[in-house]
Amino acid sequence: MSEQQSDQQTIQIEILRYRPETDHEPVWQSYTVPFDPATSVLEGLTYIKDHLDGSVSFRWSCRMAVCGSCGMQINGEPKLACQTFLREFHPGKVRIEALANFAIERDLVVVMDDFLEKLTAIKPYVIRDQDKPLEEGEYLQTPAEQVPYMQYSQCINCMLCYSACPQYALNQEFTGPAALALAHRYNMDSRDQGVDQRMEILNMEEGVWGCTAVGACSEVCPKGVHPAAAIQQSKILGTLDYTKMNALRKFILPKGAR
Numbered sequence: 001m002s003e004q005q006s007d008q009q010t011i012q013i014e015i016l017r018y019r020p021e022t023d024h025e026p027v028w029q030s031y032t033v034p035f036d037p038a039t040s041v042l043e044g045l046t047y048i049k050d051h052l053d054g055s056v057s058f059r060w061s062c063r064m065a066v067c068g069s070c071g072m073q074i075n076g077e078p079k080l081a082c083q084t085f086l087r088e089f090h091p092g093k094v095r096i097e098a099l100a101n102f103a104i105e106r107d108l109v110v111v112m113d114d115f116l117e118k119l120t121a122i123k124p125y126v127i128r129d130q131d132k133p134l135e136e137g138e139y140l141q142t143p144a145e146q147v148p149y150m151q152y153s154q155c156i157n158c159m160l161c162y163s164a165c166p167q168y169a170l171n172q173e174f175t176g177p178a179a180l181a182l183a184h185r186y187n188m189d190s191r192d193q194g195v196d197q198r199m200e201i202l203n204m205e206e207g208v209w210g211c212t213a214v215g216a217c218s219e220v221c222p223k224g225v226h227p228a229a230a231i232q233q234s235k236i237l238g239t240l241d242y243t244k245m246n247a248l249r250k251f252i253l254p255k256g257a258r
Contacts, residue, residue, distance in 0.1 A: 008034040016097035042081035058108035068158030078163035099163040122183035127194025152185035161217035177217035181227035
C-alpha cells in the first residue's frame with residue numbers, strides 16, 4: 001500500500017451474495033475497503049472486485065448518475081451506488097443488497113424482464129397518426145410546449161422507484177412509477193398523438209388507479225422526476241377521458257346500448 005493509501009481510512013462493506021450455482025439462498029459476506037472523502041460506494045465495490053473478490057457481480061456503466069445501472073439497496077434504501085459516498089456511513093458499516101421487489105439474478109444483479117415489459121407496453125415514443133414527408137422538415141416545439149413534459153423526460157430507468165414502491169411490492173401486476181411517468185411524458189408532448197393508445201393501459205386497474213399515492217417513488221428518484229406527480233396528473237386525464245367517452249355515448253349510441 002502506498003503512503004497515500006496508508007493515510008486512508010477503512011470501512012466494512014457487507015454484500016448480500018447470491019450465486020445460483022452454489023447458494024440455496026442469499027448470504028452476507030464482509031469486506032474491508034480503504035476510502036477517502038471522494039470514494040463512492042460504486043468505487044468501493046470496484047475495489048472489492050479488483051483486489052479482494054473478482055466473483056462479486058453488480059451492474060454499472062457511466063459512474064455519473066446518467067445510465068441508471070448501479071441502483072441497489074444501500075443500508076436499506078434504494079440508491080445509485082455512484083452517487084452515494086462511503087464517508088456517509090463511516091464509522092459504521094455499509095450493507096449492500098440487490099434492489100427490493102425484483103428477483104435476484106446474481107449478487108447485486110436483478111432480473112429486469114418485468115420492468116422492461118412494462119416500459120415497452122406504454123409505448124415510450126412519439127406516435128403520429130400520419131407522419132409528414134421528410135422534406136417538410138422536423139416537428140418543431142416552442143420552449144413553452146416543452147415545459148409540461150421536460151421534468152418527466154429526465155428518467156434514467158434506474159428502477160429505484162420500483163424498489164421503493166409499496167404497491168409494486170404487493171402487486172407486481174401494477175405498471176409502476178417509472179413506466180407510468182414516462183407514459184405521461186409522451187402524453188404531454190405536443191408532437192405526440194398516441195394518448196388514446198396509452199390510456200388503455202393507464203386506465204386499467206394495474207395502471208394509474210393502482211397507485212395509492214404514498215409518494216415513496218418521488219422521494220428516492222435521483223433525477224427529481226417526481227413520478228408520483230405524473231401519476232396523479234394522469235388520473236385527472238383519465239377522469240376527463242372517461243367523462244368524454246360517457247358524453248359521446250349519450251349522443252352516439254341508441255338508448256338501449258348506453
